[in-house]
Amino acid sequence: MELNSLKDAFDRVAKKQKLSFSKTQEVLDQIVQEIEKAIEMMQSTTFDYKSVLAELKKKLHEIAPLSQLEGTQKELNIALSKHPKALEKILNPDISKAYRNIEFDSNTVNQIIASHFYRQGLFDVGDCFISETGEAEAAVAMRSLFQEMYQMLEAMKSRNLEPALKWAAVNSDKLKENGSDLQLKLHHLQFVKILQKGSRDEALKYARTNFAPFAANHMAEIQKLMGCLLYSDRLQDSPYAHLLSPTNWDVVAEELTRQFCNLLGQSYESPLSVTIAAGVQGLPPLLKFMTVMAGKKQEWQSMKQSPVPVELDKEFQFHSIFVCPVSKEQSTDDNPPMLMSCGHVLCKQSINKMSKNSSKSFKCPYCPSDIDATQCRQLNF
Amino acid sequence: MEIDPLPNGSGSAGTTNPEAAATTTVAAAALKTTPSSKLSQLTESLKLEHQLLRVPFEHYKKTIRANHRTVEKEVSAVISSVAEVADCNEPSKEDTVLNLTSLVSRLQGLKRKLEEGSRTENLQAQRCRARLDHLESVDAENLSEWNNVRLKRILVDYMLRMSYYDTAMKLAENSNIQDLVDIDVFQEAKKVIDALRNQEVGPALAWCVDNKSRLKKSKSKFEFQLRLQEFIELVRAENHMRAILYARRYLAPWGATHLKELQRVMATLAFRSNTECAKYKVLFEPKQWDFLVDQFKQEFCRLYGMTLEPLLNIYLQAGLSALKTPYCYEDDCTKEDPLSQDSFRKLALPLPYSKQHHSKLVCYITKELMDTENPPQVLPNGYVYSTRALKEMAEKNNGNITCPRTGLVCNYSELVKAYIS
Numbered sequence: 095m096e097l098n099s100l101k102d103a104f105d106r107v108a109k110k111q112k113l114s115f116s117k118t119q120e121v122l123d124q125i126v127q128e129i130e131k132a133i134e135m136m137q138s139t140t141f142d143y144k145s146v147l148a149e150l151k152k153k154l155h156e157i158a159p160l161s162q163l164e165g166t167q168k169e170l171n172i173a174l175s176k177h178p179k180a181l182e183k184i185l186n187p188d189i190s191k192a193y194r195n196i197e198f199d200s201n202t203v204n205q206i207i208a209s210h211f212y213r214q215g216l217f218d219v220g221d222c223f224i225s226e227t228g229e230a231e232a233a234v235a236m237r238s239l240f241q242e243m244y245q246m247l248e249a250m251k252s253r254n255l256e257p258a259l260k261w262a263a264v265n266s267d268k269l270k271e272n273g274s275d276l277q278l279k280l281h282h283l284q285f286v287k288i289l290q291k292g293s294r295d296e297a298l299k300y301a302r303t304n305f306a307p308f309a310a311n312h313m314a315e316i317q318k319l320m321g322c323l324l325y326s327d328r329l330q331d332s333p334y335a336h337l338l339s340p341t342n343w344d345v346v347a348e349e350l351t352r353q354f355c356n357l358l359g360q361s362y363e364s365p366l367s368v369t370i371a372a373g374v375q376g377l378p379p380l381l382k383f384m385t386v387m388a389g390k391k392q393e394w395q396s397m398k399q400s401p402v403p404v405e406l407d408k409e410f411q412f413h414s415i416f417v418c419p420v421s422k423e424q425s426t427d428d429n430p431p432m433l434m435s436c437g438h439v440l441c442k443q444s445i446n447k448m449s450k451n452s453s454k455s456f457k458c459p460y461c462p463s464d465i466d467a468t469q470c471r472q473l474n475f
Numbered sequence: 476m477e478i479d480p481l482p483n484g485s486g487s488a489g490t491t492n493p494e495a496a497a498t499t500t501v502a503a504a505a506l507k508t509t510p511s512s513k514l515s516q517l518t519e520s521l522k523l524e525h526q527l528l529r530v531p532f533e534h535y536k537k538t539i540r541a542n543h544r545t546v547e548k549e550v551s552a553v554i555s556s557v558a559e560v561a562d563c564n565e566p567s568k569e570d571t572v573l574n575l576t577s578l579v580s581r582l583q584g585l586k587r588k589l590e591e592g593s594r595t596e597n598l599q600a601q602r603c604r605a606r607l608d609h610l611e612s613v614d615a616e617n618l619s620e621w622n623n624v625r626l627k628r629i630l631v632d633y634m635l636r637m638s639y640y641d642t643a644m645k646l647a648e649n650s651n652i653q654d655l656v657d658i659d660v661f662q663e664a665k666k667v668i669d670a671l672r673n674q675e676v677g678p679a680l681a682w683c684v685d686n687k688s689r690l691k692k693s694k695s696k697f698e699f700q701l702r703l704q705e706f707i708e709l710v711r712a713e714n715h716m717r718a719i720l721y722a723r724r725y726l727a728p729w730g731a732t733h734l735k736e737l738q739r740v741m742a743t744l745a746f747r748s749n750t751e752c753a754k755y756k757v758l759f760e761p762k763q764w765d766f767l768v769d770q771f772k773q774e775f776c777r778l779y780g781m782t783l784e785p786l787l788n789i790y791l792q793a794g795l796s797a798l799k800t801p802y803c804y805e806d807d808c809t810k811e812d813p814l815s816q817d818s819f820r821k822l823a824l825p826l827p828y829s830k831q832h833h834s835k836l837v838c839y840i841t842k843e844l845m846d847t848e849n850p851p852q853v854l855p856n857g858y859v860y861s862t863r864a865l866k867e868m869a870e871k872n873n874g875n876i877t878c879p880r881t882g883l884v885c886n887y888s889e890l891v892k893a894y895i896s
Contacts, residue, residue, distance in 0.1 A: 097611050100528070104607065108600050111539060115593050118546055119586065125553065126582050133575050136568060143568045150575075151561040159550055167543055174536050178529065178780070185525040190782040190789055196825045198788050200637070202818045207630065209818075219649055223634075223642040365813030370626050370787075373794030376829075378519035380793055403832040404797045408844055412812035413802040414836040419896060422832060426801070433853055437894045460894070473893070474858045474880075475836055475851075 096184070103173075103180040110170040117166040121159045128153050192380040194395055201229065208233030210366040215244040243354045250347055255284050258350055265357060274353050278308045278315070279346045285319055286329075286337050294326040368410070376404045414475035420444040420459060432470040436463040445470055517613065527606050527628070529780035530657050535599040541685075542592035549585045553578050605654040628655055633787040635661040636772070638668065657779075664775050671768050674708070674761075676701045679771060689778055697774050699729040703740045704767060707758055711748040718744065795823040809842065834895050840864040840879060845895075852890040856883050865890060 132150040136143040181187070204227050211220030212233060224233060246257045262269065262277040269276050281304045288297040301323075305316050318334075325332035355362050383402040387393075416425040418441035425431045429443050438460045440448075448456040449467035458465050560574050613621045627650045634643035635658065643661075647653050663682075670678040683690060683698040690697065702725045709718035722741060730737050739758075746752060748759045757763075776783050795814070803814035803823075813819045836845040838861035845851040845861045853859050858878050868876050869887040877884050 097607060101607055104532075104600075104603060111596060111600070114539075114543070115589070115596075118589060122550070122582055122586050122589070125550070126579055129557070129575050129579050129582075133572055133579070136572055136575075143571055147557075147561040147571060151558050154554055154557055159554070160547065163543075163547065163550070170539065174539070177532060181525060181528055181532070184522070185528065186522045187525050187529075187780070188782070189523050189525070190784050193784055193789055193792060194826065198791070198822060202821050203787070203791075206818050206822075207633070216646070216649065219642060219646050222645045223639065226639040226642050227637075359810060361811045361813070361815075363811070365816055365819060367623075367626055368811075369794035369798065369813045369819065370629065370790045371622060371794070372797045373790035373792070374520045374523070374622075374625070375516065376797030377523060377790065377793040380796075397827050400796055400827040400830045403830045405831065405833070406797055410798060411835050411837050411844060412798075412809050412842075413800050414845075415800065415831050415834060416836065416895070417831055417834045419834075424831065433857070433891070433893055437892055439893055439895050471853070472857050473853060474856075475839070 100177075100180055100184060103177045107170070107173040107177055110166070110173045114163075114166040114170045118163060121157075121162050124157055125154065125159055128157070186381060189377065189381060191384040192377070204229045205233055206366055209236045210364050212237045212240050213360075213364045215240065215247075217241065217244075239358055239360075243351065246350065246354075247347055250343060250350070253287065253343070255280055255287070259284065261354075268357055269353060272353065272356060274349070274356075275308070275312060276346075276349050276353050278305075278312055279349060281305060281308075282315070282319060283342065283346055286322070286342075289322055289326050290329060290338065292327055294323060297326065298323060372406055372410050375406050375410070379404055416441070416473075416475060418444050420448070431473045431475070433473050434458055434463075434465045434470050436461050436465065439473065442472075513615070517618075521610055521613070524610060526632075526781050526786070527610070527655070528603070530660060531599060531602045531606060533779045534657075534660055535596065535603060537686075538592070538596050538599060542589070542596065545592075546585065546589060549581065553582060602654055609655055624650065624652060624655070627652055629786045629790060631656040631658070633785045636785045638665070640665060660779060664772070667771055667775075668768055671764055671771065674764055676705050676767075679767070682771075686778060690774065693777065695774055696729070696733060697770055699726075699733055699736075700767060700770060702726055702729070703736070704763060706740060707743055707763070710743050710746075711759060713747075715744060791822065792826060795819065796826045797829050799823050799826060799828050801828065811842070836895060838864050840868075851893045851895060853893050854878055854883060855885055855889055856881055858883075859893065862892075 128150060132146050135141045135146045204223075208220055208223055208227075208229060211217075211223060213236065217237065220233070220237060223229075242261070246261060249255070249257045259277075259280050262280055266277050281300075285297055285300055285304075288300055301316075301319065305319070309316060322329065322332070322334045322337065325334060329335060329338055352362050361368075379402050380400070387401075416431045416439070417423070418425065418431070420440055421444050423429065423441065423443075425441050429441050431439050432442050432445055433439055434445075436458050438458050440459075445465075445467050446452065449465070452467040455464045455466050457463070556574070556578055560571060627646060631643045631646050631652070634640070634646065635656075640658075640661070643656070643658055647656050647658060667678045667682050670676070679701050680698065683701070702721075706718055706721055706726060709715075709721055726737055726741075739754075743755055743758055746755045750756055750759070773783055775781075782789060798812065798814055802808060803812055804820060808815040814823055836851055836859070837843070838845050838849075838851075840860055841864045843849060843861055843863065845859075849861050849863050851859045852862050852865050854876065856878065858880060860878075865876055865887065874887050875884055876887055876890070
């Protein structure tokens with residue numbers, strides 16, 4: 095983003111501030127100099143101290159330190175007042191324009207925040223927050239759930255797979271149900287780790303004990319791993335060198351996180367992160383709309399549907415939304431999407447309108463086929 | 476497949492009101508997710524960061540102005556001292572020399588103070604620059620990390636506004652974002668708020684003095700409200716004479732602009748603090764102090780260019796509204812949707828539903844988008860799933876499909892493709 099004008103405006107301020115600083119020092123030095131000169135002159139007995147004093151007063155008046163300072167200060171003030179204007183030009187000065195004045199229940203918000211902290215593994219911050227807000231219960235449950243996960247992940251960071259293997263063993267049925275091969279992946283990593291240490295026999299023994307249950311579905315992978323045994327002491331030069339890459343650990347850590355959350359009935363991403371990310375995408379069009387609708391804020395505050403269409407990225411699409419290309423309305427239970435015989439889809443009300451309530455056939459707006467309204471089927475996404 | 480303006484029965488396709496025109500151009504801008512539009516999305520999100528840059532700047536400006544005032548004051552004091560000594564005939568030579576020497580040391584002291592002040596100013600300038608750099612530093616590679624930091628900044632802002640200072644500091648330290656958050660600015664506010672909670676107006680009044688010119692410019696009556704409260708406390712303690720003297724000195728100047736309110740509070744003189752008269756009982760309530768705290772928070776935020784509401788609330792509202800659909804409240808809403816959670820549902824209740832101009836279809840089985848690369852297919856019972864999901868199912872089951880929601884079994888060949896743009 096073009097931030098150069100802001101940087102320039104700020105640099106100007108900093109420059110003027112430095113000038114002002116050195117000018118002030120200069121002026122102060124001048125005054126000190128004059129006074130010290132006067133003191134010196136007074137202490138040498140040749141001069142009458144009264145006249146020296148009068149001279150000093152006149153000199154100080156001549157120097158006019160205050161007006162000197164005024165000059166640089168004025169320039170500084172101009173730069174200081176220009177900068178916020180530059181800021182307001184490039185950035186949106188008021189992002190609360192579209193805010194609806196409804197009470198957000200602070201208990202609910204605090205609960206959401208506490209859960210978020212525990213989910214992200216920020217246990218001390220979460221604890222501190224709980225003690226400062228006086229909230230308890232609900233989020234604490236989240237804490238113990240995710241603590242287990244982070245302990246496993248921490249262990250994996252130091253290449254210790256024991257906790258993860260134990261957990262995967264306990265939950266192996268559920269993991270299989272979800273179609274996850276996490277357990278095998280963990281064994282895979284452990285196997286390579288043992289092999290790296292150079293003990294081929296131990297690796298073989300490990301493979302014998304642990305790979306067998308997965309043979310049915312993952313034969314190709316197991317065969318590949320068995321091939322590694324040939325290169326036990328020089329894996330990095332073998333065609334299997336990629337197995338040593340640390341990214342394998344990251345991939346498995348991610349799968350572990352995903353499955354752990356899945357088994358707990360939790361989402362993979364923290365819901366707070368997702369909502370805020372959606373907000374970052376949804377806020378700019380909303381604000382643009384508010385500048386256009388400036389006078390009508392009251393009206394918009396009570397609408398049931400946002401007047402601003404917001405197209406969020408793919409990762410925020412959790413539900414199917416069908417928008418009729420004719421009426422631009424979103425389908426509802428009363429106005430469901432209907433499949434026409436040509437394969438195109440319109441909402442029921444549009445079809446009724448175009449066919450004059452099923453009384454006659456009409457042309458599909460996409461292709462020139464004739465459509466009979468009674469032949470249209472309701473769709474369920 | 477894009478649809479052109481229709482020749483038959485279209486009615487609402489061509490809109491003419493200005494709001495819709497504005498929104499359709501906005502919608503067009505936010506349409507596709509090509510890399511160039513990802514960049515413009517990023518630019519739009521950076522434009523929301525006014526507060527990030529404005530607050531340290533206001534702080535910097537304040538320090539500069541305060542330091543300059545000190546210098547001006549001291550210099551003019553020294554000069555007038557010299558003039559005084561020169562005009563006055565009393566002191567002897569020794570006294571004069573002593574006097575002048577003390578002025579010199581006063582000036583040396585001022586120089587030291589000036590240097591220290593300049594150091595502070597430089598630190599604050601550094602902070603302003605650090606934030607500009609932070610905004611510049613975002614690009615496609617570090618985007619998710621940058622977004623993570625943004626969420627943390629938003630949370631620290633929330634903590635500071637709700638006065639959860641310990642958590643704010645912990646979070647900032649933990650993620651190393653001390654330069655990007657305004658903890659020191661809020662420490663200033665903390666003093667005033669703590670005092671007000673303790674029913675003391677001292678720090679608050681000092682704050683008003685510090686920011687006199689800005690408050691005057693925004694026609695703030697916060698100082699007046701503080702004085703009113705002090706008056707009421709005097710009345711409560713039945714210190715009526717002092718109360719009247721206080722009013723004469725501190726409340727009268729506000730009479731010109733706020734007469735009605737002044738009169739109302741003055742009337743409390745006639746009542747006791749345990750009065751049952753509703754109109755005046757409310758003035759004696761401790762809740763009045765909470766009101767002052769809120770007023771202060773508002774004035775404070777306004778002064779520093781901060782939004783009145785916490786950033787968290789603003790983003791939450793926008794996000795919840797953008798995500799909210801009637802389907803979110805159904806029982807089978809996917810866990811990945813934040814609105815499947817009770818706490819989020821509760822917050823989203825009073826908010827409007829999202830609006831979209833283009834269909835976005837999500838396969839019930841794979842949760843993937845059903846678009847031209849993975850088109851939707853319709854079963855004989857009207858249920859729709861993605862081609863990919865159905866193909867996979869058919870391959871594993873001898874070409875047969877079982878609808879996961881109704882149990883209907885049919886053959887892959889019975890499916891009909893739907894064309895949805």
